[in-house]
Amino acid sequence: MKNNPLFRVTTKVLFAPIILYGLYVQFHGDFGPGGGFQAGVIIAAAFILYGIVFGLSEVKSVAPPGVVQAFTAIGVLLYSGVGVVNVMLGGNFLDYNTLSYDAAHGQHYGILLVELGVGVTVTSVMMSLYYAFAGYKGEAGGAGN
Amino acid sequence: MTALLVDVFLVSMMVVIAILVLYTRRLFAAIVLTGAYSLISAAMFVNLDAVDVAFTEAAVGAGISTVLLLAAMARLPAEEKKGTSLIIAPLAVCLIAGVLLIVAVMALPPFGDPTSVVHQHVAPRYLIESDVKLHIPNVVTTVLASYRGFDTLGETIVVFAAGLGVFLLLSTGRRKKNDGKGDKDEK
Numbered sequence: 001m002k003n004n005p006l007f008r009v010t011t012k013v014l015f016a017p018i019i020l021y022g023l024y025v026q027f028h029g030d031f032g033p034g035g036g037f038q039a040g041v042i043i044a045a046a047f048i049l050y051g052i053v054f055g056l057s058e059v060k061s062v063a064p065p066g067v068v069q070a071f072t073a074i075g076v077l078l079y080s081g082v083g084v085v086n087v088m089l090g091g092n093f094l095d096y097n098t099l100s101y102d103a104a105h106g107q108h109y110g111i112l113l114v115e116l117g118v119g120v121t122v123t124s125v126m127m128s129l130y131y132a133f134a135g136y137k138g139e140a141g142g143a144g145n
Numbered sequence: 146m147t148a149l150l151v152d153v154f155l156v157s158m159m160v161v162i163a164i165l166v167l168y169t170r171r172l173f174a175a176i177v178l179t180g181a182y183s184l185i186s187a188a189m190f191v192n193l194d195a196v197d198v199a200f201t202e203a204a205v206g207a208g209i210s211t212v213l214l215l216a217a218m219a220r221l222p223a224e225e226k227k228g229t230s231l232i233i234a235p236l237a238v239c240l241i242a243g244v245l246l247i248v249a250v251m252a253l254p255p256f257g258d259p260t261s262v263v264h265q266h267v268a269p270r271y272l273i274e275s276d277v278k279l280h281i282p283n284v285v286t287t288v289l290a291s292y293r294g295f296d297t298l299g300e301t302i303v304v305f306a307a308g309l310g311v312f313l314l315l316s317t318g319r320r321k322k323n324d325g326k327g328d329k330d331e332k
Contacts, residue, residue: 029286037201048209094295115286125307133220133311
């Protein structure tokens with residue numbers, strides 16, 4: 001599909017707006033529909049579109065598989081890390097009220113960080129699923145069919 | 146009334162697509178049809194005022210799943226294996242499960258009934274508190290990330306574990322390289 005100008009130009013034009021929209025869904029989840037799960041899938045979709053049009057090796061040079069796999073764990077660590085910080089500040093696990101001077105602000109910070117953790121994990125898991133499926137070489141690990 | 150008509154239209158579309166998926170012999174057509182099925186169910190969720198669910202269904206069901214199924218299809222052989230002719234057991238399981246589901250649906254409270262049991266416990270508190278005390282208009286986000294934060298942490302770990310499982314199952318390349326090195330060291 002790399003040689004088709006229609007696909008190439010469309011992907012190049014759409015790539016940044018898709019990620020921007022994903023970030024909007026991520027950080028606007030408090031006020032409108034959306035949140036980490038949806039935003040993660042949208043951002044991953046941008047990279048997968050890039051991979052489908054320009055090839056797996058191109059998207060792997062943009063987002064190396066090792067970095068993507070590290071981010072799957074970083075998201076979970078960010079989420080549970082918020083809970084651990086809450087415990088250190090004297091509250092219960094995932095009790096966001098302790099994060100700021102009053103409960104409402106604490107909840108805002110907590111929800112923002114936790115949703116960011118969800119978004120990071122979902123984005124990177126979706127991308128590594130795509131890498132695993134698209135790069136699968138068959139049982140023997142040889143040249144495949 | 147309009148909402149009901151739209152719902153009936155969407156559900157009948159979904160039934161038609163489901164039958165088409167069963168009858169088509171081409172995998173590519175079946176995968177694209179399941180994508181269309183997800184998109185229509187997303188439209189149905191919008192009609193039921195579940196915008197967050199619709200969002201997820203459109204992104205995951207119609208988007209990512211279709212791409213992953215297509216990527217998996219590319220690894221499959223073109224010829225279908227001859228299936229076994231014994232279909233009575235699966236048919237019986239499907240029928241019994243279907244009948245049980247229909248019986249269970251009849252026991253549910255009417256859709257949108259504010260006096261049903263599930264809407265009497267903690268839901269009123271969440272609905273009032275989220276906007277007035279926490280200033281977060283989207284109650285879905287408050288419930289998901291704060292009131293039910295433990296559940297969402299579990300969900301995130303499930304997503305992480307699923308990704309890890311697929312990675313361990315499908316990535317054979319690196320292990321092979323390491324085996325080769327190990328062999329050389331032993332020799």
